[in-house]
Amino acid sequence: MTGKTPLWVILGIISLILTFTSCEENTTTSVETNDAARDWVDLVYPQLDTENSRWFFFSSANRPFGMVNLSPDTEIHGAWGSGYRYKVDTVKGFSHIHAWQMSGLSVMPIAKPKEANSAVFGDFYSGFSHDTEKVSPGYHYLELDRYNIAVELTSTKRVGFHKYAFPESENIQSSILFNLNTQLGPCEISDGHLQKDGNMELSGSFVMQPTRRRPKPLTTYFKVRLNVPVASIERDDKTKNYLLYLDKPTRPVLMKVAISYTSVANAALNMEKELPHWNFEDVVKSSKDEWNEMLSRIQVEGASENDRRRFYTDLWHALQGRRIISDVNGAYPDNTGDQFRIGQLPLNADGNPKFNHYNSDSFWGAQWTINTLWGLVYPEIMKEFSLSMMQYYQDGGLVPRGPSGGNYTYVMTGASSTPFIVSAIQKGLIEEDLDGIYKALRKNHMPGGIMGKAGYEHNTDIGGGMAHYLEKGYVPYPLPEGRHGIHLDGSGQTLEYAYQDYTLAQLAQKLNKHEDYDYFMKRSKNYRNVFNGEEGWMAPKEASGQWKKDFDPYAYENGFVESNAAQSTWFVPHDLDGLGELMGGKGKAVEKLDQQFKKAEELNFTSGSSHESELHPEYRRIPINLGNQPSIQTPFVFNKLGRPDLTQYWTRTVVKRTFSGLAPNTGYNGDEDQGLMGSLNVLYKIGLFQMNGGTEENPEYQIGSPIFDKVTIRLNPEFYPGGQFVITANNNGENHFYSGKPVFKGEVLNDYAIKHNDIVNGGELLLNMVESPN
Structure with a gap:
């Protein structure tokens, strides 16, 4: 990239x-x-759901997956409830890093009377108003009321670009505070250092201290260039932060800030390669052009203006959160070993890295979100992330499920990267060294692999319960060895492992590893061992083989990871026929799930309006929660059970009731983990879904009920030959959301499914929408 x-x-x-x-x-x-002629970025509403923001959630002055994600911070303590929070009207700095368990480089322009003392180090916050604020992908403008400073922000991938209009007064000293020792979001920033390298040039570094999730410190380096001279630098003894005094700026002050996780020299190189000029407007335009290209991969027509705006906001979110950590020359931080080292990505013949290296929250739940969206619309991104995860394996011996700071975090549970990488292979995005990749993934599924580690279990591999899983065919709840990490919810873990074993079996079959195929397919049936036939639900099971007493299918995290038994019972994406059999037949399964949706509708299908609301006594008992990953596939379960009409009904109902809002106080009503919920919304709204994450040969897509009259997906010709794939929904409308039998190239698709190879070879999928199901 x-x-x-x-x-x-x-x-x-x-x-x-x-x-x-x-x-x-x-x-x-x-x-x-008119919509066709406008910029797609103009349809994005960046402040969606920002009343419920977390550190990595909000983005403005950034590029897709950029190392720099420059934006104002109104709250700076804690990973949750921090960053840009819409209701907080006070700016506490402009930070360059908003990533999973990573933060840093907060700066603040300040205009103070020349005779004032240096109390500014402890008193520098400023109010601002949303009335004068302007935010769009790649750009942020606001006015600091306390200082009468207009601030504009934009960026390249690795360089933040600032533009400050200071007040014109002889009595005002223009300055910039570098807050290099402070708390920012998830971690403490310390050991900050800044030095003057020239009249208009500085450099420095700081350390992100470890968090519970990211166990090792990470040093960040930066290079700064300004278009005005620096008169002097003051360092505060108490805070150890720095104040740059500028020498009589009579024009807007421009400041470029490049970062690197390897060295100051590489930070300078990042700036030299990405931002050698001083034309702020050109960078804003370049960022806008890049976002427009990404967003225009899917073009929608029909529905309402609000629907289209929300759709492109969802699509924009699908490309957020996960961040590049490698430099333009391919250098990257490797923290997987006993000692920190600077790694080097492989280079192409032209000397550029073959791929970028990434920081990322967990791929837990990605099988129903970015697996499908990235794999179809952004295949180059899916390939890069797969190669990046394999680089972690080369360095540290395990494929990560959520790396941060160049190291493993062991966030969540299972081997959630397996479906992602297998899907990339099955879609033809990765063709080299498949045996080596299989070996790496297989290691994750065996004792000593990442599947055996539960949430943030850094020093042991007991919490995953692998010994029990291999011996008994399930992970007990409670775990008899005690707590090692978090998310020790054995039946939920069992369901994850069984599905992930199925996906690994598909790769084994592709590579003609027949014994392994049989072995992992047998393990994929382990979900049956936690189905309590008398209760009719998946249930927690003790190590003795007895069902846990006082079973309550709506008790939250009672054997199920971030969910309850009712929600997680449907986590069998690879064998819904088998699940239906356990329930007494598909008809009974359909009736059961339909009743769950009817009950969940009373609470708008989610556990409140934010992730933390799941702990609320009422919300935690919801039978379907589409605000968190364990049950987000459930509307499409009906398709696989022979009732596509119910998939169409419930997806359209969910979108209308829950995922159509366009305001700071609404949006995802749950856990938007770095693009997962944005991707889910996109898939619901275009009517395409992959139940098993696209992991079988020639993956299958389930067809739903698109809210738009026409959806055009521009296919990347470097991967797919078809040019474009079009979904046309004739006679679509609020009361016409049921689809007759889909037709593709003259062929009726009786099972409401279409194959990957058919889509990527191009063509038009025709849906005739009607008022009632056939």
Whole structure:
């Protein structure tokens, strides 16, 4: 993702221009014509759900997956409830790093009377108003009321670009505070150092101290250049922070801040390669162009203006949170060993890295979200992330499920990266060293692998209960060895492992590893061992083989990870026929799930309006929670049980009731883990889903009920030959959301499913929408 613009991007832009100027363009209404001619970034609403924000949630001045995610912070303590919080009207700095368990480099422009003392180090916050604020992908503008300073922010991948308009007064000293020793979001920032390298140039470093999740410190390096001279630097003895006094700026002050996790020299190189000039508007435009290209991969027509705005906001969120940690030359921080080292990514013939290295929250639940969206619409991203995870394996011996700071975090449970990487292989995105990849994934599924470690279990591998899983066919609850980490919910873990074993078996079959295929397919049936036939639910099971007493299917985290038994019972994406059999037949399974949806509708299908609401006595008992990963696939379970009409009904109902809001106080009503919920919303709204994460040969997509009249997916020609895939929903509307039998290239799709190879070879999927099911 560095270097020259790929040919396919150039061709795609040309294609868009031709599309927009063609006299044959479908212009069903004047609104559609106007929407087609506008920028997609103008449809994004970045402040969605920011009343419930967490440190890595909000983005403004950043590029897709950029190392720099520059934005204002209104709360700076704790991973949850921090960062940009809409209701807090006080800016406490502008930070460059908002990532999973990583933060840092907070700066604040300050205008103070020249005779004032240095109390500014402990008193520098400023109010601001949303009335004068402007936010769009790649850009942020606000005014610091206390100082009468207008602030503009933008960025490249690795460089933050600031523009400050200080008040013009002889009595005002213009300065910039570098808050290099402070608490920022999830971690303490310490050992901050800043030095002057020249009249307009500085450099420095700071250390992100360990967190419970990220167990090792990480040093961050930075390089700063300004367009005005630095008169002097003051260091405060108490806070150990730095104040830069600027020498009589009579024009807007521009400041470039490049970061690196390897060295100051590489931070300077990042700036040299990505931002050698001083044209702020050019960078804003470049960022806008990059976001437009990404967002325009899916073009929608129809529905309401609000629906289209929310859709592109969801799509934008699907490309957020997970961050690049490698430099432009491929250097990256490797913290997987006993000693920190600087790693080097493999290079192409032109000397550029073959891929970027990433920081990422867990892929837990990704099989129902980014597996499908990235694999179809952004295959180059899915490939890069897969290669990055394999780099962690080369360095540290395990494929991560959520790396941070160049190291494993052991966030959540299971081997959630297996479905992601297997899906990338089955879609043809990765073709080299498949045996080596299989070996790495297999290690994760065996004793000593990552599957045996529960949440944040850094020093042991007991919490995953692998010994029990292999001996008994399930993980007990409670775990007899005691607590080692968190999320020790044995039946939920068993369900995850069984599904992930199935996905690994699919790769074994592809590689003709027949014994392994049989072995892991046998393990994939272990979900049956935690189904309590008398109760009709998955249930917690003790090590003795007895069902846990006082069973309550709605008790939260009573044997199930971030869920209850009612929600997690449907976590059998690889064998819903078998689950239906356990329930007494598909008809009874359908009736049971339909009743759960009817009950969940009373609470808008989610456990309150935010993730922490799941602990609320009422919300935690909801039978379906589409605000967290364990049951987000459930609307499409009906498809696999032979009732596509109920999939269509419930997905449209859920979207309308729960995922159509466009305001700071609403959005995902739960846990938007770095693109997972944004991706889910996109898939619901275009009517495509993959129940088993796209892990079988020639993966299958289930067809739902798109809310738009037309969906056009531009396919990346470097991976897929078809040009574009179109979904047309004729006679679509609020009361016409049931689809007759889908038709693709003249063929009726009786099972409401379409294969990956058919989609990527291009064509049009026709849906005739009706008022009542057939």
